[in-house]
Amino acid sequence: MPHVVAVRPTLKDKRERNDERRVEEKNSVDPFEGYDAPKTAKAKSEKAEKPSRRIAYAAAAAAIASVSAIATVYLPAKILPLVIASFCFFLAYVKCGVAYGIIAAAVTASVTFLCGGFCTSLVMLAVCFFPYSLLCLALRRFSYKKPINALIRIAAAVVFANVAFAAVYFIAKYAVLGGMDIVGAVGGLGGFGYLFAAFIVSATAAVTDVLFTMCDKVITPKIK
DSSP: OOOOOOOOOOHHHHHHHHHHHHHHHHHHSOTTTTTTHHHHHHHHHHHHHHHHHHHHHHHHHHHHHHHHHHHHHHSSOOHHHHHHHHHHHHHHHHHHOHHHHHHHHHHHHHHHHHHHSSOHHHHHIIIIIHHHHHHHHHTTTOOSSSHHHHHHHHHHHHHHHHHHHHHHHHHHHHHOOTTOOHHHHHHTTGGGHHHHHHHHHHHHHHHHHHHHHHHHHHHGGGOO
16 A cells, blocks of 8 residues: 655645635626615715705795795785795695794794784784694695595685684784784674675685695695
8 A cells, every 4th residue: 555645735835825715706706896886875975965955945944934924014915925934834844844844833933923023923823824734734635636635625724714713813802913803894794794704714715725736736846
């Protein structure tokens, strides 16, 4: 039986084997590894921009709403500017979240109070148009394309407007706000004064809600 002698590998052999192993490992690496790195970096950048973008949108909504509300303090026009303020809150809800919209509304109410005190504009903003923006957010899935959805929206808007009007009426009656003489305006029409006022409020609420949904359809998609 021949005698087998174990040959110990030399240093040169070890180096050659290590070089071969490195070449094999290098060839086994996925050539497309790291290809998605730019996309990942972009996603991280967009994620980092979202909070600052939300703050910017909420600040812009608060600024526009504040200007609209302040205009009602010094001008006789009340409804349209406050509808604009309400729509600004609504946009903040949709684009930034409900919390940002509420903050924008709180800033608007604070600025209105600083400019006009406890005035009619502040009461209407707090009692009518801020809650209305939340109502529109809840009813956003009901469009006017389908008759049943249109009836639901109009009914909700009319009921809310009459309840809000009644609240403002009693506040004006017992707190005597900013010269809002609702009692005299309604009382002069006799027993049908309240029915006439409710009809005017209901018609205004229906038209306002239609315009609100149209603005949502046109303006909201353009804000990225």
